[in-house]
Amino acid sequence: MISLTDTPLRPGELLTRFCEDRSETGAVATFTGIARADSGEGTILELEAYPGFTEAEIGKIAETARGRFGLDDILILHRIGRITPGEAIVFVATAAKHRRAAFEACDFLMDYLKSRAPFWKKEHGPASARWIQPREEDHADVARWEKEKS
Amino acid sequence: MISLTDTPLRPGELLTRFCEDRSETGAVATFTGIARADSGEGTILELEAYPGFTEAEIGKIAETARGRFGLDDILILHRIGRITPGEAIVFVATAAKHRRAAFEACDFLMDYLKSRAPFWKKEHGPASARWIQPREEDHADVARWEKEKS
Amino acid sequence: MARVLLFGPLRDLAGWRERDIAEAASISALKALLAEEDERLGEALSGPGVKVAVDQAIVNGDIAIGPRAEVAFLPPMSGG
């Protein structure tokens, strides 16, 4: 299930529901990305999506992960709108029979989400605002999976 | 925090508490290991620990992970006693500034827990019971980290 | 009549997010029309990394726009 929301994410409740009735699953990995207050200042993140298109693009990534890692299930929730430090930006959960598949799929999904997903992200600092691009690290992270594939 | 318990784990509630007041953290990775009903039969797992010793040995692994990956925080909860399919056996959460450290530390901790942690595990099948050893895969998984270190 | 959507820095630059534009029958005609109104926006729409989606599918090159098309200009994405 893939969903965008402009209200706060509740990773714990999402994990509780995701783990229910999983007597054949074995392994659940999750990742929660939290907005950081790097500067100690009142930085606000603003995330914009293209409703419909963004979910569909993430859905393609999720289907790739499902096939590549043999997953039982995937959950991706992403915040949009204004996000204050300490709030979750993204929650990803993967379920698989064994832990390596669950971990790698979660890692893979996050790398794609951080560098390729159709979001536009603006950082509102105390004095000014700026649009953010993926970090060099994010590009390097996602490149790992393309190398491995070949 | 490292803790063993003979009552059901609640991964969602653990994650909720683990994510609280983390405006400097950025990344939380978790792993939940769930007892599988592989055969469809009523298999029960029985996990035995050496109270005190087992927590201390896991604590050493956790300290290694904290230093190696630069973690902000670690939570490890492990079930002991009789565990039915669908119940969580282990919950590990790691908090770090960036996601790669959180993922790798969680992966590392699980590899150590699955192959090196002082537990003795018995599988009670419908007709007989047997003591379990780590799988070949578990040994291979943990060896990855020893190779990387050198 | 096409519905035109702008995202991220393009929206900031133009000062609008969404508009109906009647007169353009192709992507290139639409870009020309918008550039006529706002030269800086016109340049930005053809800037590096800007993708165009018609009815939520990325398109390459110039294509005709149907009367009820949704045309989105997507500047380089930030990721999630």
Place this chain on the structure above:
Amino acid sequence: MARVLLFGPLRDLAGWRERDIAEAASISALKALLAEEDERLGEALSGPGVKVAVDQAIVNGDIAIGPRAEVAFLPPMSGG
């Protein structure tokens, strides 16, 4: 008097988990004493991969056992 603890398959084999044993002043003496009572347990205590912990610390080789020591025999671990 040492408190002796057995875990996992050793506990199953012996039929007990925990006992106080008064007479043994060293690991080797303790093993000999247990082997005298139960030959199969004696063999298993020296079997491959069995570790010995005294007061919750793994020890190697034969060492003296204090009067209130906790001696644990740890067969190969299953992991969690």
